[in-house]
Amino acid sequence: MVNYEVLRETGAGIFKVLAKAKALEREGKKILHFEIGQPDQNTPEHIKQAAKDALDANFTGYVPSSGIQELKEVVQEEVQKTRGFTPSLNQILILPGANSGVYYTLRAVVENEAHEIIYPNPGFPTYGSVVNYLNAGDKAVRIKEENEFRLNPFDIEENLSPNTKAIILNSPQNPTGSVMKKVEIQKIAELAERHDFYILSDEIYSKMTYEEEFFSCSVQDECKERTILLDGFSKSYSMTGWRLGWLIAPEEIVDRMDLLISIGVSCTSSFVQKAGVAALTGPQDSIRENMIEYRKRRDMIVKGLNEVNGFSCLTPQGAFYVFPNITKTGMSSQECADYLLNHGIACLPGTIFGKNGEGYLRFSYATSIDIIKEGIEQIKAIFN
Ligand SMILES: Cc1ncc(COP(=O)(O)O)c(C=O)c1O
Numbered sequence: 001m002v003n004y005e006v007l008r009e010t011g012a013g014i015f016k017v018l019a020k021a022k023a024l025e026r027e028g029k030k031i032l033h034f035e036i037g038q039p040d041q042n043t044p045e046h047i048k049q050a051a052k053d054a055l056d057a058n059f060t061g062y063v064p065s066s067g068i069q070e071l072k073e074v075v076q077e078e079v080q081k082t083r084g085f086t087p088s089l090n091q092i093l094i095l096p097g098a099n100s101g102v103y104y105t106l107r108a109v110v111e112n113e114a115h116e117i118i119y120p121n122p123g124f125p126t127y128g129s130v131v132n133y134l135n136a137g138d139k140a141v142r143i144k145e146e147n148e149f150r151l152n153p154f155d156i157e158e159n160l161s162p163n164t165k166a167i168i169l170n171s172p173q174n175p176t177g178s179v180m181k182k183v184e185i186q187k188i189a190e191l192a193e194r195h196d197f198y199i200l201s202d203e204i205y206s207k208m209t210y211e212e213e214f215f216s217c218s219v220q221d222e223c224k225e226r227t228i229l230l231d232g233f234s235k236s237y238s239m240t241g242w243r244l245g246w247l248i249a250p251e252e253i254v255d256r257m258d259l260l261i262s263i264g265v266s267c268t269s270s271f272v273q274k275a276g277v278a279a280l281t282g283p284q285d286s287i288r289e290n291m292i293e294y295r296k297r298r299d300m301i302v303k304g305l306n307e308v309n310g311f312s313c314l315t316p317q318g319a320f321y322v323f324p325n326i327t328k329t330g331m332s333s334q335e336c337a338d339y340l341l342n343h344g345i346a347c348l349p350g351t352i353f354g355k356n357g358e359g360y361l362r363f364s365y366a367t368s369i370d371i372i373k374e375g376i377e378q379i380k381a382i383f384n
Helices: 004-011 013-026 045-056 069-083 098-109 125-133 153-159 182-195 251-264 270-281 285-306 333-342 369-383
Strands: 092-095 116-121 137-142 164-170 198-202 227-232 245-248 361-364
Touching: 004 125, 013 333, 045 270, 069 092, 069 245, 069 270, 092 098, 092 251, 098 125, 098 164, 098 198, 098 227, 098 245, 098 251, 116 125, 125 137, 137 153, 153 182, 164 182, 182 198, 285 369, 333 361, 333 369
Parallel strands: 116 137, 116 164, 164 198, 198 227
Antiparallel strands: 092 245, 227 245
16 A cells, blocks of 8 residues: 555655745745756757657657667667666666656565665655655665765665665765765675675766766676666756656566556657657767856855855765755754745755755755855855
8 A cells, every 4th residue: 555645755845845935936025946956957959959850750659668779779888988888778778767767676676565675865755755655664774974975885784684675876966966985886786796685876967976986886797687777868968857767777677667667658758769869979068068067056055055154064076966964053954944945045954855864955056156146145144
């Protein structure tokens, strides 16, 4: 049975804040938005053109549930270029967004309610929602500010049991922007091999790192044994509304997920997949340009938040989020987020990302430098 109350708690927080911000705007209040986790740039023209061309060519019918051959081949090359190995086409699955890949993966590997899933907390809310939806054993592991919000392999080891079925890694991470170190990922991969569990590696922000280098745990077994590599187009190519993602997994797991896709959605949209081909094979300058811009914004928001009384903020190494500690304001995350919203600043309470997000806020800096400047001035005026 699905516990909708638990799902409401874990899944809908972001949309509640959005609704409240919109209601205030309807009343005529000016709101500066830092709550939404999507790029503020438009989808590059050549990607949109590829979708338009596909529509004009009437590429509008059903396609294979696992994805079109052309996009699978392009994903195969992408994995070779970015992770250094070539998966077989049978290891590749095209998805209607990476988010759905979390569900399909856990649905495919969890076989009974005793199976436990380890995942980072605070973390991307879908992880906890899916674990609860499947009635699997919930092993949310705290990621700590003193470890710069990186999952610690020792904390993982402490939470292992004979029922551990999978662990979810997410680097660069939402909501903290942390990037795991190669040695930490390798230690977790060793644990997975020794104790025989899967690793779902959510690498949706893999092209979005700053000083720290991105390392994919998929290289350990080339996704043949136990690693499921999940990536997509939403963040790097500004394609959140297109709903397009992909994953690489052991063939027997892909086979299961393929069945689930064909039952649930038949296939991923045909002409959107053509846009995906253009995204991966076309010019990549927009990603480089966006990262230069994101770095400027990151530096500005981190510096600004550290000047606010009661706030302290680490410098994230990836993605486009900051996760300041606000415990010294004396407010809870929810109180602080509500207070800021009533003063025209929309951000998210850390608790949306799990109970260990208490004491923190999440700001997305996927917005203009001018908005960041104005927002920081306003927050300083409130607290200083
Ligand atoms: C860590 C993480 N994984 C997956 C997703 C979902 O991406 P998609 O838009 O491809 O479904 C997000 C979106 O915010 C995310 O932050």
